[in-house]
Amino acid sequence: MTRYFAIILLSATQLFSSQVFAQSGRKVDVAPPPKDERAASMLYQDANTYVSRKFAEFEREKVPFNKQLLERTRREQRETAARLAEQLQSRTNLAGEDFYYLGLLYGLADMDEKSLDAFQKFLKTVTASGPNEHAQFARLEVIPLLTRKGMIEEAEQLLAQYVKNEPQRVLHRMRIEALMAGAYRQRNKPEQALPHAQESFKAVKLFQPATPAETGERRQALEIISQLLANTYFDLNRQEEAVAVYEELRRYAFELPSAKLYRKALTGLLEMGQPFEAIKPRAREEAKTATAPELIVKEWMDQQAVKLSDLRGRVVLLDFWAHWCGPCIATFPRLTKWHNKYKEQGLVILGVTSYQGHAEGKEVTPAEELTFLRQFKKKHRLPYGFAIAETEDNDNAYGVSSFPSAFLIDRKGVVRFITIGASSVEGEALEEVIQKLLQEQ
Secondary structure (H helix, E strand, C coil), X not given: CCHHHHHHHHHHHHHHHHHHHHHCCCCCCCCCCCCCCCCHHHHHHHHHCHHHHHHHHHHHCCCCCCHHHHHHHHHHHHHHHHHHHHHHHCCCCCCCHHHHHHHHHHHHCCCHHHHHHHHHHHHHCCCCCCCCHHHHHHHHHHHHHHHHCCCHHHHHXXXXXXXXXXXXXXXXXXXHHHHHHHHHHHCCCHHHHHHHHHHHHHHHHHCCCCCHHHHHHHHHHHHHHHHHHHHHHHHCCCHHHHHHHHHHHXXXXXXXXXXXXXXXXXXXXXXXXXXXXXXXXXXXXXXXXXXXXXXXXXXXXXXXXCCHHHHCCCEEEEEECCCCCHHHHHHXXXXXXXXXXXXXXXXXXXXXXXXXXXXXCEECCHHHHHHHHHHHHHHCCCCCEEEEECCCHHHHHCCCCCCCEEEEECCCCCEEEEEECCCHHHHHXXXXXXXXXXXXX
């Protein structure tokens, strides 16, 4: 019997015993739980690390992960935080940073009103000059609580205090300015929303991710905040500035690169009345250093293993597709035509896909899917090579959220054009850029 299940059995036995004694008619003296005299910071640390500790225990005991287990553990964390917060609140000698940790505990417990009260008490005690990390974090926690209560002027004052003090993180500034802009827009106050949307957009452009998670957050923030800023300009009848925001987003879509951001920028420009023909590829002078990410490939098909860096001097078309995607199949004839027409001029087409785990309506192993893909390629008479990934790493690296998505890379290895979808309009635009890039040396 594992320790984890032994604990469960012991708990059940103790519950049964207490019920038996209670039913026997004998008076049972239940001692109150002992007071927890640990420092406020230790109480918060206990609650804050509850989930990670529990899942480390589950992993040791080889307990299978499932969504219900996660939800239950998070509920237990909230209950633990609430219990420890009430114990801390009951103390008569709370002062200074005790209120900071009390606010954090109530925050973990999803008890917003009590969290707000504790943080406000803490901030009233902050008088010393110089950097104060806890005070800055408390301000960041309180501002959303105030906006949810409709106390936007108080939130504005607190944000001003945050801006005047240190330390600051670009990521935090990005989030809180976007929140304030959204709060003003909900109240139909675009004039007040605009400076916050501008600051948030400035921050997301300055933000340098340190982890894959932060990279994903930056991409998502660019998408959301650019739309927030463009819509605010549009609310103020400043359409040219709204268009400029989406044009800037297009440039970031090339640099990251990201098909999803490109779609957002393209959709925004079209909604602003820009004709598709006016949406140009990335100019050569704008494309100096940022090269396309290397592909992670498990299996090459009809193509020698190659890195994108090995293809410098050629124009490369990456076609992201999936075998179940009807629009992808619709693009095969033109891709075949371009391969035959331009390969001698330096065009290399790579069909980028990944194992899907199914084919023709049934689950398949990777080996079975590989056989299916060989037959699929032969059936559609595709003359160019496939790069098959084991995971969605390539989709994530290129911000691909829908198929087909195509990236056109110039002879220097820089993404110069992106298309999404199978329309003839995008196909014509893509061929035009292929011809242009082939002429560049």
